[in-house]
Amino acid sequence: MRIAYFTNEYPATSHTFIRREIRAMETRGHTILRYALRCKPEELIDPDDIAEMERTAHVLHLPKARLLASVISSVLSSPAAFFRAARTASRYSSHSKRGFLVHLAYLAEALVLADWFRRDDVEHIHVHFGTNPATVAALVHDLTGVPFSITVHGPEEFDRPHEHALGKKTAAASFVAAISSYGRSQLMRWADYEHWHKLHIVHCGLDATYRNQPLPKKPSNTFLCIGRYSEQKGHLLLIDAAAKLRDQGAQFQIRLAGDGPLRPIMEKRIHDLELSNHVLLLGALPQMKIREEIQTARALVLPSFAEGLPVALMEAMALSTPTITTYVAGIPELVERENGWLVAAGDAAALAIAMKEALAVDAPTLAAMGAQARARALARHDITTSARLLERHMARSGISAPAETQTITQQPTPASL
Structure with a gap:
């Protein structure tokens, strides 16, 4: 037709x-x-x-x-x-x-x-x-x-x-x-x-390429955030949460893939909080590079204030990557405690706690969460x-x-x- x-x-x-x-x-x-x-x-x-x-x-x-x-x-x-x-x-x-x-x-x-x-x-x-x-x-x-x-x-x-x-x-x-x-x-x-x-x-x-078994994850302290640099995605809150996590002595890096109108404000906030060693703006990336970033990240972080159901979540989960995200719109239909962390939208302290928990999870537990995330994403999407x-x-x-x-x-x- x-x-x-x-x-x-x-x-x-x-x-x-x-x-x-x-x-x-x-x-x-x-x-x-x-x-x-x-x-x-x-x-x-x-x-x-x-x-x-x-x-x-x-x-x-x-x-x-x-x-x-x-x-x-x-x-x-x-x-x-x-x-x-x-x-x-x-x-x-x-x-x-x-x-x-x-x-x-x-x-x-x-x-x-x-x-x-x-x-x-x-x-x-x-x-x-x-x-x-x-x-x-x-x-x-x-x-x-x-x-x-x-x-x-x-x-x-x-x-x-x-x-x-x-x-x-x-x-x-x-x-x-x-x-x-x-x-x-x-x-x-x-x-x-x-x-x-x-x-x-x-x-x-998700297309058939996501059914190919992803490479085993190596332990890392890297978080990835994917999304347009706009107010609804919660990037500025994530930067504030990063400052809280840094002040607690955590070793980590947050990599933000995307671009958009909020970039100058985000750059200034990162500079003002002296977070340049912890928060990196990657800009827009092609799909293949996004997949590489997902597979090297410990977890995907998406602190959205408003959403539908982010494609980035299902992509990360299909690649065996746990997620840290918010109780917004359709997100809780996909993300559960067994495969990630759900926090209240707009709460920088709760977001920092979830990231700290993710950093503390041992490799076998993280792998098990990733396997459950993958199974759920592939079954539903x-x-x-x-x-x-x-x-x-x-x-x-x-x-x-x-x-x-x-x-x-x-x-x-x-x-x-």
């Missing part, structure tokens, strides 16, 4: 999970057409992302004349559909602080995509993130009649559910996938009960299972799927059905 994958920005360093999902769907025999509003090619460092750039059509990268031609073509193909989509844009704008003019821009983007989707014979649209890409997809649905579905990640959608019209989008979509039970529960808050049957759990998945689930839900909106998908479930089973 011909399925359009659409999101705000693709490819992107932080969207590895989308790339894996696309490839798994292609392996299932579907033709996946990639579309996005934009991409920042100068920020791409992974060879696989660079290759995806060439396969993706970007709305906002086209010359204005070609954009205008697509808009006109789409309007002329069905004026009635255009006015229907315009009414939908107006209704969505009434919930949003961005107002009607921004939603008029979303309508223009939808007109371009509608023209492309007709040309490319798209049979289903799948959108990652319930924010503006889902708005655009809903408008494309009005323009073309092509069914669409959404994977909602959080936390942004759940921070402003009214503004993002989650209830209206759920009503219009053929189904909505949540990446955790927590995420599904939040969608249930905003969707009318009559649409709850559309809400399903489809985990972000298999990309082939996730692709089959998506395929099954799409089939209910008219896309054919192999008969085997009718029996596929994903843990926890009851919430996935």
Whole structure:
């Protein structure tokens, strides 16, 4: 089947999970057409992302004349559909602080995509993130009649559910996938009960390379943190916890992989607390280097204030690395006491205690925790299972799927059905 994958920005360093999902769907025999509003090619460092750039059509990268031609073509193909989509844009704008003019821009983007989707014979649209890409997809649905579905990640959608019209989008979509039970529960808050049957759990998945047995870990005092340098990831709290751990005489290093707007503030905080020997900012790294960093770390530390369910956690756990993280969103569904440490979000003292405990754990215990982490991550986050689930839900909106998908479930089973 011909399925359009659409999101705000693709490819992107932080969207590895989308790339894996696309490839798994292609392996299932579907033709996946990639579309996005934009991409920042100068920020791409992974060879696989660079290759995806060439396969993706970007709305906002086209010359204005070609954009205008697509808009006109789409309007002329069905004026009635255009006015229907315009009414939908107006209704969505009434919930949003961005107002009607921004939603008029979303309508223009939808007109371009509608023209492309007709040309490319798209049979289903799948959108990652319930924010503006889902708005655009809903408008494309009005323009073309092509069914669409959404994977909602959080936390942004759940921070402003009214503004993002989650209830209206759920009503219009053929189904909505949540990446955790927590995420599904939040969608249930905003969707009318009559649409709850559309809400399903489809985990972000790990590809087959993670099933290869990782190399045995050598004892180290290194912690790794992976994530965009932004407020919600808790990096500044981690730096404060590092100061507490240093003052207690612990020998350790924290390596922070990522980049983002908080970097200058983080650098200043590290300097002010004299932590340059203990906290190192690595910047953005390609996926292969990330895996190397995970396999040399004693534990992954992710002190997030807000999350969906971080892909970095499942990657680290699949590579037999215990984790230190927070009781936030879907994280406790994956991380348990047997395979890591859970602490209260925003508590630097508790975070320092957990890291100190991790440093004190002997090698056999750490290995046992890593083995349990690996087993749990691989059981819950298999990309082939996730692709089959998506395929099954799409089939209910008219896309054919192999008969085997009718029996596929994903843990926890009851919430996935």
